[in-house]
Amino acid sequence: MKNNKLVMIPGPTPVARSIQDQMGRETVSFKDPQFVQDFKELVADLKNLWETKGECFVIAGTGTLAMEIAIANTTKSGDNVLIISQGFFGDRFIDLCQRRGLNVDVLSSQWGDVVSEKELETKLSEKKYAVVTATHVDTSTGVRAPIEEYGQIIKQFEDTLFVVDGVCATAAEPEYIDEMNIDVLLTGSQKAFGVAPGLAIVWAGPRALERRRSFGTIPDSYCDFEKWLPIMHDPMKYYGTPAVNLIWALKESVRIIQEEGLKNRYARHRKEAEALQAGLETIGFSILAKPGYRAATLSNVVYPEGIDDVTFRKYLAEEGIVVADGIGATNGKLFRLGHMGNIDKHVLVSTLAAIERALYRCGYPVEFGKSVGTFSKMLFE
Ligand SMILES: Cc1ncc(COP(=O)(O)O)c(C=O)c1O
Known part of the structure; x- marks a missing residue:
């Protein structure tokens, strides 16, 4: 299937x-x-x-x-x-x-x-x-x-x-x-x-x-x-x-x-973005934007050493998630992940889980569930 x-x-x-x-x-x-x-x-x-x-x-x-x-x-x-x-x-x-x-x-x-x-x-x-x-x-x-x-x-x-x-x-x-x-x-x-x-x-x-x-x-x-x-x-x-x-x-x-409620929508985006970004960081990625200036709407996610952009995004698409490539000088070094609008936590959890699977398929050591665990935990902090 x-x-x-x-x-x-x-x-x-x-x-x-x-x-x-x-x-x-x-x-x-x-x-x-x-x-x-x-x-x-x-x-x-x-x-x-x-x-x-x-x-x-x-x-x-x-x-x-x-x-x-x-x-x-x-x-x-x-x-x-x-x-x-x-x-x-x-x-x-x-x-x-x-x-x-x-x-x-x-x-x-x-x-x-x-x-x-x-x-x-x-x-x-x-x-x-x-x-x-x-x-x-x-x-x-x-x-x-x-x-x-x-x-x-x-x-x-x-x-x-x-x-x-x-x-x-x-x-x-x-x-x-x-x-x-x-x-x-x-x-x-x-x-x-x-x-x-x-x-x-x-x-x-x-x-x-x-x-x-x-x-x-x-x-x-x-x-x-x-x-x-x-x-x-x-x-x-x-x-x-x-x-x-x-x-x-x-x-x-x-x-x-x-x-x-517009204010609740702002708060949801902020909370989920921070949890998502923290989850990604626990499995070896880093976020391009400096802390304090990170968007709640998307993350520009920098690859750990040795991960090939095209291969990673191909595996990720096969695992069910389409993300965008980097623009200009960042091309090949990061992928761009949107997390805005009318999406819920189920979507974000699925996204993180698929990212772990794609990373694993790239031969990178992954502890399955780590990013998802961090994400869920941070939603309650
Ligand atoms: C910040 C920003 N400004 C302007 C644009 C241009 O918008 P459009 O592609 O709808 O013309 C984009 C598109 O992604 C954008 O992200």
């Missing part, structure tokens, strides 16, 4: 049955009164849950589109932008901003580490920036940036807006938009929301909306807040066809989040 394959990459994450059912519904007109009502409720719930006095946009597209939207509405050609980068996705803002004629400065950390608050403060004192970007969790490193602390610093610099990429964080890592001085938070549907890929979700606080209004007409149309705002207020209106079934799927995801 063949094993079921669990997709434990850092997105798309496993999609719960009730969310899949929404995607499988008969597609209706986007002017269907019930759909319009559902869309309206979804936008209102997203605004309330993430605690902003601003607006929320749900638009067909991926996380990268959400990044474009954030920058298109908060900058104009010739502006200075400071990019805080903890890896590959932080760096993605560089090209995206340069193509828009922005003057880009970058604060980078070693992969696995973070840019310090001091470095940020110094840089902001040297030059006036229209926008600072940061990636809450960089998927290439598994590092969680100190967003709240960055926000406190940026707050001291009037007219500098704070854009946060939450693609690998939102709905799993704490994010309180207004309280954390975030002006734009952006994410996608396929990670901690546990929906299939295809929706860009963007929250814009009052200062970001004001910045956009101050520009008049901008070169972008699909990315323009002003084009979408009437639809987010009244989805009976039209600009671009809404992704009807994905919107229903996201609504079901938000219902699941409300049932769990």
Whole structure:
């Protein structure tokens, strides 16, 4: 008998049955009164849950589109932008901003580490920036940036807006938009929301909306807040066809989040990630991200000496778990394990057990059950 394959990459994450059912519904007109009502409720719930006095946009597209939207509405050609980068996705803002004629400065950390608050403060004192970007969790490193602390610093610099990429964080890592001085938070549907890929979700606080209004007409149309705002207020209106079934799927995801409680969801992710990471460390792996800055959403798991990446991931897939390879310089040295969204402890225990079996098949000395034991024990600590 063949094993079921669990997709434990850092997105798309496993999609719960009730969310899949929404995607499988008969597609209706986007002017269907019930759909319009559902869309309206979804936008209102997203605004309330993430605690902003601003607006929320749900638009067909991926996380990268959400990044474009954030920058298109908060900058104009010739502006200075400071990019805080903890890896590959932080760096993605560089090209995206340069193509828009922005003057880009970058604060980078070693992969696995973070840019310090001091470095940020110094840089902001040297030059006036229209926008600072940061990636809450960089998927290439598994590092969680100190967003709240960055926000406190940026707050001291009037007219500098704070854009946060939450693609690998939102709905799993704490994010309180207004309280954390975030002006734009952006994410996608396929990670901690546990929906299939295809929706860009963007929250814009009052200062970001004001910045956009101050520009008049901008070169972008699909990315323009002003084009979408009437639809987010009244989805009976039209600009671009809404992704009807994905919107229903996201609504079901938000219902699941409300049932769990967003704060409980944050606590679950944190507790299980720490237990999982400790379990992996007891069987010879190490975690790339420094303690204190490890994401609750994914782990970048460094191989012990002598383990071949391709062979390990092949055996692991045969044992029923699909993980992702390392990006850039980490390729071959680690695998990336997603552990976010609507997954439970059964899935995590199965994942650890399969990792032990794959390690054993690689000829590495394994005490079966060791990582699982550590994981279960830590859930009670
Ligand atoms: C942190 C981060 N930002 C942005 C993106 C880009 O999102 P997408 O692939 O949905 O365009 C990703 C994708 O994995 C990501 O992890």
